[in-house]
Amino acid sequence: MQINPSSFLQEMQSLRSEITPSAGLEPQVLRQVGNTSGADFASLLSQAVGHVNGLQQTSSNLATRLEMGDTSVTLSDTVIAREKASVAFEATVQVRNKLVEAYKEIMSMPV
Structure with missing residues (x-):
């Protein structure tokens, strides 16, 4: 399966606007990646994991605020x-599983 990095990046950037919650909280890990043609894989992976972490922290923060009775946070948000x-x-777990599978396949190749 071939994955085009530029189309994947464009899709992720289009989803970025949907990720920002309407309750006024913006994760600090969201930032423009820019041109990734020269970026190394470790940097991109680190940014992706940071982004997932930011989403989880935002979700946790919203749940805590809702439980404490903050009227600016709705249940739907x-x-x-x-x-x-x-x-x-x-999705991150699935990417990790594919990377481990690819690594095992490469390591089992005869030299």
Whole structure:
């Protein structure tokens, strides 16, 4: 399966606007990646994991504020943030599984 990095980046950037919760909290890990043609894989992976972490922290913060009775946070915002964090985490786990599988396949190749 071929994955085009530029189309993947464009899709992620288009989803970025949907990730920001309407409750006024913006994760600090969201930042423009820019041109990734010269970026190394470790940097991109680190940014992706940081992004997932930011989504989880935002979700947790919204849930805590809702439980404490903050009227500016709605249940729908909290549920949506939690689902986005869940989907992002599951996607990260799947990417990790594919990377481990590819590594094992490469290591089992005869030299």
